[in-house]
Amino acid sequence: MADQEDLHRRGLMFILSSPSGAGKTTISHMLLTADEEIKLSVSATTRPRREGEIDGIDYHFVSEAQFDEMVEKDDFYEWAHVFNHRYGTPKGYIRSGLKEGQDFLFDIDWQGTQQLYQKDQQDVVSVFILPPSLVELRRRLESRGTDTADVIEGRMDRARGEISHWAEYDYVVINDDVDQCFVKVREILHAERMKRTRQTGLIPFVRELME
Ligand SMILES: Nc1nc2c(ncn2[C@@H]2O[C@H](COP(=O)(O)OP(=O)(O)O)[C@@H](O)[C@H]2O)c(=O)[nH]1
Numbered sequence: 524m525a526d527q528e529d530l531h532r533r534g535l536m537f538i539l540s541s542p543s544g545a546g547k548t549t550i551s552h553m554l555l556t557a558d559e560e561i562k563l564s565v566s567a568t569t570r571p572r573r574e575g576e577i578d579g580i581d582y583h584f585v586s587e588a589q590f591d592e593m594v595e596k597d598d599f600y601e602w603a604h605v606f607n608h609r610y611g612t613p614k615g616y617i618r619s620g621l622k623e624g625q626d627f628l629f630d631i632d633w634q635g636t637q638q639l640y641q642k643d644q645q646d647v648v649s650v651f652i653l654p655p656s657l658v659e660l661r662r663r664l665e666s667r668g669t670d671t672a673d674v675i676e677g678r679m680d681r682a683r684g685e686i687s688h689w690a691e692y693d694y695v696v697i698n699d700d701v702d703q704c705f706v707k708v709r710e711i712l713h714a715e716r717m718k719r720t721r722q723t724g725l726i727p728f729v730r731e732l733m734e
């Protein structure tokens with residue numbers, strides 16, 4: 524019989540993706556505040572820090588040379604080019620955390636999502652967040668006030684391409700009202716945790732019930 528250690532549920536890799544500006548950072552923060560059992564997988568990026576972002580909390584902000592070195596050392600689970608910058612998920616503590624049953628939230632794009640699915644089918648759960656319209660998407664990017672007009676145009680140009688990957692995700696949620704969207708995302712997380720195939724820790728308990 525497998526020992527108790529093996530019977531713990533492995534952690535979930537819970538992915539939120541969306542076109543830029545649809546609200547995944549907002550929903551991620553709400554989820555991380557409401558649910559103490561999930562931690563953010565903090566990505567490394569070569570993009571400049573935005574006002575209000577904290578190094579090591581929102582991202583690990585690294586230079587091009589530091590990113591190159593991490594790629595060479597095979598330090599990433601996955602990495603991708605997005606908007607002229609590079610973003611990657613450091614393996615680091617995620618690997619051991621998952622083994623111990625820690626759930627992680629990933630705010631990554633469709634390229635990263637595909638790479639995680641290739642590596643680890645059964646622990647990945649992916650959610651794609653859609654904006655209610657492209658007009659509203661532009662309004663949100665403008666109202667966020669973190670990007671120049673050129674950068675906003677670039678993000679709008681890429682939005683259609685990103686949305687075209689929606690069918691590769693397990694779940695799709697429209698972020699019209701932010702509170703309603705958050706509740707839906709949280710319900711997905713709760714339901715996925717209870718999936719029978721993840722409840723290996725219950726095996727001894729169920730055996731006892733059947734005796
Ligand atoms: N593949 C991959 N994508 C990432 C990673 N970290 C962030 N991203 C994605 O990079 C894109 C740009 O992120 P960011 O510059 O923070 O802008 P945002 O779209 O406004 O949140 C988003 O689609 C993120 O989900 C990562 O580690 N890997």
Ligand SMILES: Nc1ncnc2c1ncn2[C@@H]1O[C@H](COP(=O)(O)OP(=O)(O)O)[C@@H](O)[C@H]1O
Nearest residue numbers: 543544545546547548549663667698699700701
């Ligand atoms: N449902 C919503 N209704 C109105 N504004 C929203 C909603 N969700 C997010 N926002 C706002 O839109 C902007 C972009 O959201 P953000 O979470 O940064 O998007 P992303 O991480 O997908 O780029 C932010 O200013 C945020 O406060």
